[in-house]
Amino acid sequence: MIGDTPAPSPVSPAASAPVPAASYAVEGHGLVKTFGSFRAVDGIDIAVPAGAIYGVLGPNGAGKTTLLRTLLGIIDPDEGHRTLLGEGQPLRMARQVGYLPEERGLYPSMKAFEAIAFMGALRGLPLKEGRVRARALLEGHGMGASADKPIRQLSKGMAQTVQLFGTIIHEPRLIVLDEPFSGLDAINQEKLEALIREQARQGVTILFSTHVIAHADRLCERIAIVAGGRIRFEGTPGQARDQLRSQVRLRTRVSDGGWRRALPADTVAEDGAWHFALPDEGIEPLLRALLDGQAGIESLSIERPGLHDAFVAIAGAAAAKQMQDAPAPEEDA
Ligand SMILES: Nc1ncnc2c1ncn2[C@@H]1O[C@H](COP(=O)(O)OP(=O)(O)OP(=O)(O)O)[C@@H](O)[C@H]1O
Numbered sequence: 001m002i003g004d005t006p007a008p009s010p011v012s013p014a015a016s017a018p019v020p021a022a023s024y025a026v027e028g029h030g031l032v033k034t035f036g037s038f039r040a041v042d043g044i045d046i047a048v049p050a051g052a053i054y055g056v057l058g059p060n061g062a063g064k065t066t067l068l069r070t071l072l073g074i075i076d077p078d079e080g081h082r083t084l085l086g087e088g089q090p091l092r093m094a095r096q097v098g099y100l101p102e103e104r105g106l107y108p109s110m111k112a113f114e115a116i117a118f119m120g121a122l123r124g125l126p127l128k129e130g131r132v133r134a135r136a137l138l139e140g141h142g143m144g145a146s147a148d149k150p151i152r153q154l155s156k157g158m159a160q161t162v163q164l165f166g167t168i169i170h171e172p173r174l175i176v177l178d179e180p181f182s183g184l185d186a187i188n189q190e191k192l193e194a195l196i197r198e199q200a201r202q203g204v205t206i207l208f209s210t211h212v213i214a215h216a217d218r219l220c221e222r223i224a225i226v227a228g229g230r231i232r233f234e235g236t237p238g239q240a241r242d243q244l245r246s247q248v249r250l251r252t253r254v255s256d257g258g259w260r261r262a263l264p265a266d267t268v269a270e271d272g273a274w275h276f277a278l279p280d281e282g283i284e285p286l287l288r289a290l291l292d293g294q295a296g297i298e299s300l301s302i303e304r305p306g307l308h309d310a311f312v313a314i315a316g317a318a319a320a321k322q323m324q325d326a327p328a329p330e331e332d333a
Helices: 064-072 090-096 112-122 127-140 156-168 186-201 213-219 237-241 258-262 284-292 307-315 317-321
Strands: 024-035 038-049 053-057 079-084 097-100 174-178 205-210 222-227 230-235 247-252 268-270 273-277 297-303
Touching: 024 064, 024 205, 038 064, 038 079, 038 205, 038 222, 038 230, 053 064, 053 186, 053 213, 064 079, 064 090, 064 174, 064 205, 079 090, 090 097, 097 156, 112 127, 112 156, 127 156, 156 174, 156 186, 174 186, 186 205, 186 213, 205 213, 213 307, 222 237, 222 307, 230 237, 230 307, 237 307, 258 284, 284 297, 307 317
Parallel strands: 053 205, 053 222, 097 174, 174 205
Antiparallel strands: 024 038, 024 079, 222 230, 247 273, 247 297, 268 273
16 A cells, blocks of 8 residues: 555556656666675666655675665765756755665664654754754654663663664754664654655655565565666556466366366466466456356356565575565555
């Protein structure tokens, strides 16, 4: 579910109306970053629409962190150029960006609200204002009792939430989160998803990397699937799924008859059921043949492929094996 954030229309990229350049919060063109002879980012074009929740999805070592750092201006590309909030020199926009790096780190003896205010100060927010906002953020998210506790007394999930609050305290226009869900339990993952949606509702652009398909599926209006330093797919999760055909599972009481000629050529019999991809013409002609032939339909299901199936088809089974899937949280608050 994408919350109340306006989503781009779910049409194929070819049919999409061109988005005006100013509507992109982040753009990268022909980006290449090598470490020695290794191309960690190998010719990437990316455009993140302003206001979108955008996921960069890929296995460990795919180049996600290097891509995010390159887009942010933390490292310079060997080739290509990027634009952050319309600015060709990304670091100039640092105060309007919130960045949660993959390596987390807070001063253990600092109080939670001070840590948040301190991170805001690094992005230009006056400390006094930061302290007020930090307390409000903590209280607003049920963590008021932890405001004066030193970081070392917080649980890992709470400390990560504090760092996240420090990432957004200066009210950035763009939030970039590198693997924000890793190390969080299901409840804190759910809270983080809610926070991301809340920011997006306020018009903030969210760009995050993940190797958990379920998060991208639930949150993102658009995704880029990255493997081996390249983008293998870019579009909506629905468009990714559309790369595969829906799968039909049919059980019949009668096992043979003239109606079997109507089964598609790719049909396989397994576990007492017929399995095949949904034909282009739909299920209706087959249904007619089954009814006319008195096949005795016991069950029929048509399943749309999940994003995980699409990921396997796009990035390959080896890359998919390295993806870690998380349990789906309960419905959103
Ligand atoms: N500073 C560096 N020097 C040498 N190699 C690097 C450097 N940074 C990244 N790499 C290599 O580039 C590749 C891509 O790394 P990157 O961290 O961008 O991937 P990732 O998709 O974010 O994966 P992970 O989630 O594991 O960090 C990896 O093989 C990594 O070892």
